[in-house]
Amino acid sequence: MRTEAMSARVIRLGLGLLFGLGAGGLVDSQLFVGQAVAADQAVAERPVGVSSQGMSNVEAISDVFRQVSRRAGPAVVHIYSRVEPKKADREKSPRSVDPSDLPEALRRFFEDREDGQRSPRFQFRLPEEIQPQPQIGSGSGVIIDAEKGYVITNNHVVEGIEKDKDTGRIDVRLADGRRFLGQIVGKDPKTDLALIQIKGDRLQALPLGDSSKVEVGDFVMAIGAPFNLDQTVTQGIISAKGRNPRIVEGYEDFIQTDAAINPGNSGGPLVNMRGEVIGINTAIVTRGMVAAYAGVGFAIPSQTVKELLPYLQEGKEIVRGYLGVAIQGFDTAPPGYAKTFGLEEEKGVVVEEVMSGTPAAKAGLKADDVILTLAGEPVKSVQTLQSKVARTTPGTKMELKVWRDKKEITIPVVIEKQPKQFFAQDGGRRQKDTERDAENEGDEGETEIEALAISVQPATPSLAKKLGWSDPKEVEGCLLVTGVETLGEGAAGMGIEVGDAILSVQGEKVTTGRALQKALSRENLEKGVRLRVKSVRTGRSRSLFEQLPQ
Secondary structure, eight states: OOOOOOOOEEETTTTOOEEEEOOOSSSOOOGGGGGTTTTTTOSSOOTTTOOOOHHHHHHHHHHHHHHHHHHHHGGGEEEEEEEOOOOOHHHHEEEEEEEGGSOOHHGGGOOOOTSOOHHHHHEEEEGGGOOEEEEEEEEEEEETTTTEEEEEGGGGGGGOOTTOOSEEEEEEEETTTTEEEEEEEEEEETTTTEEOOOOSSSSOOBBOOGGGOOOOOOOEEEEGGGGGGGGEEEEEEEEEEEEEOOOOOSSOOOEOOOOOOOEEEEEEEETTTSEEEEEEEEEEEOOOSSSSOOEEEEEEHHHHHHHHHHHHHHTOOOOEEEEEEEEEEEGGGOOOTTGGTTSSSSSSSEEEEOOOTSSSHHHHHTTEEEEEEEEHHHOOHHHHHHHHHSSSSSTTTEEEEEEOOOOOOOEEOOOOEOOOOOOGOOOOOOOOOOOOOGGSSSOOOOOOEEEEEEEEOOOOHHHHTTTTTEEEGGTTTEEEEEETTTTTSSSHTOOOOTTTEEEEETTTOOOHHHHHHHHHHHHHHHHHHEEEEEETTTOEEEEEEEEOOO
């Protein structure tokens, strides 16, 4: 769970899974036009002013929801997980404490004895009632194969329980009250999916629909066990597609819905009006201290489940390809950002950072390159590129069409196997640009940059260390931010902090305050200016866009 005080936060639904309905064919679509309830059927009672035809249409829609609920309910399960405390945790119960580790006020009670010997370490044991306890979890799941007893859920619902290892227990309760012991078949933390298996008869399953065909505005339903309330059904619409709420490690292509989902819904299906699973509900956005429904929920698309299912069924490691770049799409950038690269259309994705030693670095990709196509296919978004590269077999050679210095070039790249901890790393370091602009040399003093409401100074080893850089070489040749007007509308609003390094403006390196002032002239700012800034806190670089109001 990720929490940001007093601001919106995205959380996984730790109690359970969400269920929904995707596109498919279990319920006749003609029900929508009222044919499930005859148009001329007499309505015994209806609100004053509502016509018989209007009431019939409402009843027809209600009948669709009823039928989908009846069809989907038996396939939705409630999952209970119990993870045993690790042996190391249990062994920590008797604890040995060194008096020197105690607060100073308590240390005097354990001072050296009169005989010159140190007071021995003392031990204490936690009371039995607060000994390390098993981790208990609750979530939801959906049966996708009745014959084999396969249940898909979220990885975080059964986190800590491993295949063929005695690390915990999974209990699965069906809608009819029967309980089964579940076994892990396969897991993929990077997409937050897990496949478990139960052995029983008379199981009912839901088919996986085609999430690529869903449209914003489509009706969906979510079924699960929010707050341990079994077989809870909620209804809403598809609010958006291709969302990137940064829930899991790098693969963000979620369906957004306003169907009410809460802790305990995790792993349940999002289903369409044909009773097909189009997503696995995973997280919500909420505010404040209480993790509860606020109208924004996210589901893993069913197409992702289909792609990974063969690997999950075989319990194999899921091998992904990678490039080794941090990227940004124009869809998340301010208007006019693409024009700073000389592009008339907002197409492709921008390379924000190239990690050292990666396939991208070996191929010669650079920060501020715009990737237009991969293997001849247009790159429409960050998710498009990530998904395509991840599905590519390591060792495959592909061609990238890249926009650099206002012209298209072709760069061949060999996709490599993604390191296990790739997204957990700090991202490596941006490739060094050794070129120097003669105009930028010779200014060593502090300069005020009114356009950004900051002051800057060329980096020196002593200044870099003073401002928080452990390795001054990281910002060699850059401008360091030495002051930020906190109430200003410039840098403070853009998230620039004291110690951050200005790497470039419009792709050109600047190493003096005079050069930065020139690059941020009123004439340039009216058109829009792109800056690259490296954070002293994270070591990561990002692109920012500044433009004067029109």
